[in-house]
Amino acid sequence: MKKPGSRIPPFAALFSSTNRGTTDVQPNEVEELVDIDRVSRETSGGAEADLAFLSILSGEENPVVEKAVQTATEAPVRSVMDTMDESTPLASQLANETRRRERLSHRQLPKPPHTRYLTISNQKGGVGKTTTTVNVAAALAAAGLNVLVVDIDPQGNASTALGVEHHADVDSIYDVLINDMPLADVVAPCPDLDHLVVAPATIHLAGAEIELVSMVAREQRLRRALDQYAKHREASGLPRLDYVFIDCPPSLGLLTVNAFVAAREVLIPIQCEYYALEGLSQLLKNIEMIQKHLNADLVVSTILLTMYDGRTNLAAQVAAEVREHFPNQVLQAIIPRSVRISEAPSYQQTVITYDPNSTGALSYLEAAAELAERG
Numbered sequence: 001m002k003k004p005g006s007r008i009p010p011f012a013a014l015f016s017s018t019n020r021g022t023t024d025v026q027p028n029e030v031e032e033l034v035d036i037d038r039v040s041r042e043t044s045g046g047a048e049a050d051l052a053f054l055s056i057l058s059g060e061e062n063p064v065v066e067k068a069v070q071t072a073t074e075a076p077v078r079s080v081m082d083t084m085d086e087s088t089p090l091a092s093q094l095a096n097e098t099r100r101r102e103r104l105s106h107r108q109l110p111k112p113p114h115t116r117y118l119t120i121s122n123q124k125g126g127v128g129k130t131t132t133t134v135n136v137a138a139a140l141a142a143a144g145l146n147v148l149v150v151d152i153d154p155q156g157n158a159s160t161a162l163g164v165e166h167h168a169d170v171d172s173i174y175d176v177l178i179n180d181m182p183l184a185d186v187v188a189p190c191p192d193l194d195h196l197v198v199a200p201a202t203i204h205l206a207g208a209e210i211e212l213v214s215m216v217a218r219e220q221r222l223r224r225a226l227d228q229y230a231k232h233r234e235a236s237g238l239p240r241l242d243y244v245f246i247d248c249p250p251s252l253g254l255l256t257v258n259a260f261v262a263a264r265e266v267l268i269p270i271q272c273e274y275y276a277l278e279g280l281s282q283l284l285k286n287i288e289m290i291q292k293h294l295n296a297d298l299v300v301s302t303i304l305l306t307m308y309d310g311r312t313n314l315a316a317q318v319a320a321e322v323r324e325h326f327p328n329q330v331l332q333a334i335i336p337r338s339v340r341i342s343e344a345p346s347y348q349q350t351v352i353t354y355d356p357n358s359t360g361a362l363s364y365l366e367a368a369a370e371l372a373e374r375g
């Protein structure tokens with residue numbers, strides 16, 4: 001029965017031919033007895049299993065027991081999912097997450113053929129732009145892709161979440177946009193993720209909207225800085241960036257316009273709430289204007305549903321409505337409302353590093369994988 005070199009789990013070893021009929025069953029072995037009984041019941045039927053159980057105790061040969069031990073030997077680590085009782089909501093959620101995690105573990109994220117430039121935009125505040133920027137960026141970096149996050153929101157929330165200094169004395173994206181400082185001089189590594197670098201925002205950026213107005217090529221400044229940075233990386237032998245994410249302020253000012261001009265793709269996070277679609281038409285109109293006058297290549301490539309509360313019908317309705325309007329853009333992955341996601345920034349972390357096993361991290365990892373696979 002025991003195959004040479006195969007790892008026999010303890011309960012199978014208990015019933016290997018040499019141990020059969022043993023009378024001194026220890027308390028911890030009772031569980032194993034019950035377990036082997038369960039396996040034999042699964043592989044046969046009730047009455048046969050009873051006979052098999054008796055034969056285990058007596059040490060007699062029994063085909064059902066042989067089969068059960070063989071099953072256990074061949075698959076020593078039975079998947080947790082197979083045995084999970086899904087009859088309660090919590091258990092079914094756990095089973096569902098285990099399944100999703102398992103699926104994710106088989107996914108290897110492809111490198112895009114060219115650097116992908118995405119701006120995360122929505123003119124509403126508090127819809128999850130920054131949260132989406134930092135977590136999708138972190139998920140991709142954790143998968144080994146090279147990522148740059150450009151923080152152009154004067155609040156600097158993305159810089160905070162990524163653990164990068166952004167007090168008033170730090171050289172920042174403000175200096176790049178206004179003082180022609182090379183991006184390479186302000187980019188800082190994210191302390192928790194090897195493949196992630198950040199161009200931080202400082203409070204000075206609050207005045208940049210006004211300062212930009214009178215500048216030459218005021219809408220193109222970020223794009224030029226990014227092009228120059230790509231060349232700098234190449235000349236310095238640094239790996240090519242796979243993704244650049246630009247975290248925008250909620251308003252449509254010159255900072256956001258710079259992001260739209262620098263990007264090729266727009267990622268719109270949509271909060272699953274009643275007013276979700278309100279304001280979206282205005283955002284799409286603005287993007288059309290940008291396409292017409294400043295950046296013909298810009299497309300709304302991705303929409304991500306965020307802060308989804310599975311307990312409400314409203315969230316489900318909003319999600320369905322958004323999917324109906326944008327069937328090709330909305331990712332399958334949905335970001336749930338999650339305490340872990342909201343508390344991660346106060347530890348200067350993303351949820352990917354703060355609590356990688358949480359539902360929130362899982363959802364952002366799925367969203368990032370989908371984004372990467374769609375290309």
Ligand SMILES: Nc1ncnc2c1ncn2[C@@H]1O[C@H](COP(=O)(O)OP(=O)(O)O)[C@@H](O)[C@H]1O
Nearest residue numbers: 125126127128129130131307336337338341342
């Ligand atoms: N999925 C989520 N679950 C719970 N809280 C979230 C989630 N996404 C974002 N938040 C919280 O909502 C607030 C607004 O999110 P944020 O990403 O800063 O939005 P924006 O950048 O669009 O203003 C923040 O306090 C953030 O921590």
Ligand SMILES: [Mg+2]
Nearest residue numbers: 129130153157
């Ligand atoms: Mg923000």
